[in-house]
Amino acid sequence: MEITAQNLKINITNGIIRDIQAGNPASNLYLSPRFIDLHCHLREPGGEAKETLQTGIKSAFNGGYGTIFAMPNTNPACDNPDTLKYILSRAENPYAVTVKPVCAITTGLAGSALTDFETLAALGTGWFSNDGKPVEDMELLKNALKKAKKANVLIISHAENTAFPPQDPHSEYTAVEREIEAVRQTDGRLHFAHISTKKSIELIRKAKKKGLNITAETAPHYFTFSRDDITSADGRFKMNPPLREPDDVIAVKEGLKDGTIDIIATDHAPHTREEKLRPYGKSPFGITGFETAFSLGYTNLVLTGVLTIEELINKFVYAPAEIARLKIHGLKTGERAEFNIIDLSEKYTVHGENFKTKCKITPYEGLELTGKVIQTVIGDRVYDLRKREK
Numbered sequence: 001m002e003i004t005a006q007n008l009k010i011n012i013t014n015g016i017i018r019d020i021q022a023g024n025p026a027s028n029l030y031l032s033p034r035f036i037d038l039h040c041h042l043r044e045p046g047g048e049a050k051e052t053l054q055t056g057i058k059s060a061f062n063g064g065y066g067t068i069f070a071m072p073n074t075n076p077a078c079d080n081p082d083t084l085k086y087i088l089s090r091a092e093n094p095y096a097v098t099v100k101p102v103c104a105i106t107t108g109l110a111g112s113a114l115t116d117f118e119t120l121a122a123l124g125t126g127w128f129s130n131d132g133k134p135v136e137d138m139e140l141l142k143n144a145l146k147k148a149k150k151a152n153v154l155i156i157s158h159a160e161n162t163a164f165p166p167q168d169p170h171s172e173y174t175a176v177e178r179e180i181e182a183v184r185q186t187d188g189r190l191h192f193a194h195i196s197t198k199k200s201i202e203l204i205r206k207a208k209k210k211g212l213n214i215t216a217e218t219a220p221h222y223f224t225f226s227r228d229d230i231t232s233a234d235g236r237f238k239m240n241p242p243l244r245e246p247d248d249v250i251a252v253k254e255g256l257k258d259g260t261i262d263i264i265a266t267d268h269a270p271h272t273r274e275e276k277l278r279p280y281g282k283s284p285f286g287i288t289g290f291e292t293a294f295s296l297g298y299t300n301l302v303l304t305g306v307l308t309i310e311e312l313i314n315k316f317v318y319a320p321a322e323i324a325r326l327k328i329h330g331l332k333t334g335e336r337a338e339f340n341i342i343d344l345s346e347k348y349t350v351h352g353e354n355f356k357t358k359c360k361i362t363p364y365e366g367l368e369l370t371g372k373v374i375q376t377v378i379g380d381r382v383y384d385l386r387k388r389e390k
């Protein structure tokens with residue numbers, strides 16, 4: 001099999017890459033390693049009506065993802081070896097999607113007892129987060145950072161100051177400010193999830209310049225929409241952090257461009273149709289993300305000149321791999337083939353009903369996007385992601 005794309009021309013025999021040469025700049029196709037998502041919610045155990053590990057995996061596969069980090073706010077929470085092993089056992093799948101469970105920082109995502117970082121890290125990913133809830137106690141956060149440093153594990157922060165309502169930008173940036181200070185005092189390492197405000201981005205930029213060990217992510221909705229774009233009174237545009245002002249959207253794009261924001265994660269957070277169609281005030285936080293993330297990035301960041309295609313792929317693959325200390329494979333001579341074929345000219349309209357995730361309600365419904373992962377190659381198999389299987 002020979003594939004000629006814009007960036008590479010590759011030759012595969014028996015599932016092994018035999019040869020890689022320069023591509024043809026006139027091609028619409030682009031080859032990338034499979035994407036890595038450092039932030040999603042797969043809901044199992046406990047939330048199977050919203051998503052199961054298998055529907056989440058199918059959805060991720062359909063969006064071009066090969067590795068996904070699942071947050072621990074399940075029921076029970078992933079704060080103990082049994083739940084962690086249960087998730088891993090339920091996550092085996094035919095699509096070679098690797099699910100990496102993130103474990104809770106504190107027992108039950110509450111209280112003050114730190115989980116057993118060393119034991120959980122040995123069984124799993126070495127990522128810890130209370131995502132969905134902040135760790136607001138400064139001493140507890142500092143203890144977590146110190147313990148994480150000793151155990152060589154990573155802390156992901158859902159930075160929120162609950163003294164303010166989520167719509168108030170203070171709710172994010174005052175928490176970011178406090179947590180940067182905790183990192184400074186402990187010489188720890190912290191990854192900020194879903195950064196959405198201009199002020200937070202300025203704080204992170206400054207902290208990085210000072211050499212603090214901080215990384216940050218945003219999600220596609222924060223560079224796609226401002227609150228001016230909310231067109232419905234139900235919960236389809238409801239997520240936490242919420243959509244911000246147009247100025248914040250500009251700042252998110254600048255942060256992505258200058259590297260203050262290292263990666264794009266999905267924060268894929270499905271709910272049932274009934275839950276998302278409730279009035280805004282009564283609907284839970286969270287929208288789906290796997291199946292639209294790349295197209296939103298290409299349409300809103302590359303076609304608008306914010307990032308090059310290489311910089312976008314960096315935010316989806318290489319930078320997350322570096323943060324998570326994963327090795328990229330599948331697109332080098334001599335290796336078993338494992339990569340995405342992206343069609344940069346593919347135009348389509350988003351219809352939630354076509355998603356593989358259980359949650360078909362999306363704020364992107366009807367949006368016209370350009371650029372899509374059309375196929376994933378694994379060994380000698382080519383999976384067509386445009387086909388709508390049941």
Ligand SMILES: [Zn+2]
Binds near residue numbers: 194
């Ligand atoms: Zn969160």
